[in-house]
Amino acid sequence: MDILNEMTIDFLSKSQNEAFARVVVAAFASQLNPTLDELADIKTAVSEAVTNCIIHGYENTVGIIRIKAILRENEIEIWVQDWGKGIEDIEKARQPLWTSKPELDRSGMGFTIMENFMDKLEVESTPGKGTIVKMYKTIKSKN
Amino acid sequence: MGVTFKAYNDILIVNLKGELDHHMARIVKEKLDEYLARQTFKKILFNFKYVNFMDSSGVGMLIGRYKHLQKIGGKMGAVNIGKQVKRIFEISGLFNIIPCYKDEIEASEKM
Numbered sequence: 001m002d003i004l005n006e007m008t009i010d011f012l013s014k015s016q017n018e019a020f021a022r023v024v025v026a027a028f029a030s031q032l033n034p035t036l037d038e039l040a041d042i043k044t045a046v047s048e049a050v051t052n053c054i055i056h057g058y059e060n061t062v063g064i065i066r067i068k069a070i071l072r073e074n075e076i077e078i079w080v081q082d083w084g085k086g087i088e089d090i091e092k093a094r095q096p097l098w099t100s101k102p103e104l105d106r107s108g109m110g111f112t113i114m115e116n117f118m119d120k121l122e123v124e125s126t127p128g129k130g131t132i133v134k135m136y137k138t139i140k141s142k143n
Numbered sequence: 144m145g146v147t148f149k150a151y152n153d154i155l156i157v158n159l160k161g162e163l164d165h166h167m168a169r170i171v172k173e174k175l176d177e178y179l180a181r182q183t184f185k186k187i188l189f190n191f192k193y194v195n196f197m198d199s200s201g202v203g204m205l206i207g208r209y210k211h212l213q214k215i216g217g218k219m220g221a222v223n224i225g226k227q228v229k230r231i232f233e234i235s236g237l238f239n240i241i242p243c244y245k246d247e248i249e250a251s252e253k254m
């Protein structure tokens with residue numbers, strides 16, 4: 001499928017930027033004319049991915065988070081990347097309710113929510129190097 | 144964005160306003176724990192009327208408060224849940240531990 005549009009943003013891993021990231025990606029996605037529900041799904045998934053970078057990737061230190069979004073005719077592809085500590089066991093991390101940080105009131109539902117709200121989720125990670133989460137969602141345009 | 148508290152009979156109503164993500168969840172947790180350190184409540188009711196977004200960080204915050212309440216034999220409830228928040232409640236199984244009520248009056252009767 002042809003690429004209609006693409007954008008990349010870099011920002012610091014500060015928790016104030018979670019809302020910023022959601023709004024930016026939702027605004028960009030609105031070019032595909034998604035429904036409000038689809039936009040809410042995208043915002044939720046982006047929020048989870050960015051929060052993971054902040055809490056787990058950089059463990060509340062300051063690093064760069066990169067979001068890339070690609071629009072195709074009826075699909076959005078979103079990459080959320082950090083250069084933090086990486087994930088040792090991706091399978092385990094993706095399990096519902098599993099968290100490496102229960103002491104921080106983490107629910108362990110991040111990946112489960114991303115999987116539920118998007119159509120497809122891919123996780124690539126190298127311990128010590130960083131993580132990329134790639135998410136795909138078909139947009140059933142209102143028109 | 145913020146959190147305000149109101150005592151209603153023996154229930155502490157926590158009025159949330161904003162998007163309950165990791166950023167806001169930390170603020171709510173801090174302020175609520177601070178409030179509960181001064182005055183004990185066994186029943187806590189979260190009002191979601193002005194929350195149109197929540198993610199797993201909100202879930203974690205709620206479960207954390209629930210665990211604390213469980214230790215003292217307390218209860219938790221929620222009112223005015225919107226569409227997106229409801230989906231998060233469903234996926235994460237929160238309804239099993241945090242019943243949802245029509246309003247404060249129903250909550251005070253059933254909690």
